[in-house]
Amino acid sequence: MKWLLVAVLTAFTIFSALTQSHLLHGSPVNSLCADLIHPANYSCTEHTIQTKDGYILALQRVASLGPRLQSGPPVLLQHGLFMAGDVWFLNSPKESLGFILADHGFDVWVGNVRGTRYSYGHVTLFETDKEFWDWSWEDLAMYDLAEMIQYLYSISNSKIFLVGHSQGTIMSFAALTQPHVAEMVEAAALLSPISYLDHVTAPLVERMVFMHLDQMVVALGLHQINFRSDMLVKLVDSLCEGHMDCTDFLTSITGFSLFL
Structure with missing residues (x-):
């Protein structure tokens, strides 16, 4: 062994x-919209934000092209460990939460934390640099998730519904300890929640x-x-x-x- x-x-x-x-300072290489959303005949736009510690993150905004108008509140889908935003769209449209929410009129946003296939960028570092990977899940919460929520709130001007899975749940717990972040979130649905890491x-x-x-x-x-x-x-x-x-x-x- x-x-x-x-x-x-x-x-x-x-x-x-x-x-x-070949991913220089956030140059787009992979596109979730092009990979999965557009081929399924849904509207999708790519957004990027820069965290306070220099990481460039990708967000996707997904909407249905069907007759139902987008009238629901914004909802942010945050993936778990070893995953990226595509995890919400891997099944058929009738079995994928991202597509289902879009079909019901929600303003669907998809988060991708640093180091994932859709968020490899940094303003000064390359992913081959040791410093690029010098972070923990706490940074994912306090920087990545917190700033994604801030970005959504600034665009929608309404409180966010947050859906997290696995690592996305412990990120949510930590991010929501910040009062200014909690004020921007209407409610959170946490799937396979993790609240502590101990005694593995x-x-x-x-x-x-x-x-x-x-x-x-x-x-x-x-x-x-x-x-x-x-x-x-x-x-x-x-x-x-x-x-x-x-x-x-x-x-x-x-x-x-x-x-x-």
Whole structure:
């Protein structure tokens, strides 16, 4: 197991060294509107904001082209860990929350936090820089989410309905501790809420701690793991074909839930 992890990390280091940044200071490379929204025959516009610490974030505004007029309040959809704004649109229009809300007349906005495929930009840093990745979920709450809410409020001039999933919920809890942010939010719907991070008992995580994996990562100069890179997809496919049980990979990281 130890040498497998070393091989994976080494492969990522080589891949990073061979791949130079083409996402210069927020240059648009991926577009959620072009990828998923327009092909489904919905209206979509791209917006960008700059956080106080220099990250350039992408927001998408989605509306239905059907007969129902956009008369509902603004709603911000905030994705979870290892995800981006596209997660709200991966199923059919009748089964995707983003499309459903748009069909019911809501002013749908989609948030993408720093470091995701739609929000890679920074005013001075490249994603290959170590400093680009020097942040935690608290920064996602106090900067990214708080400033997305402020941006929506400035455009709509009305209070925001907030929908968060997983990491998006703990971001919401933290962001709403700021009175000026809470005043701009009408209500929040939190899916799979997380209110604390403590006492993780998953064997895989305990094994990584025992191996001092964080020190290995730093020593290899690895700053990010791109879960959507072609190399990682091929690597995971090869591991899951008879070598590992990948039926519930996330549970191996978080541990089993007693409430499911």
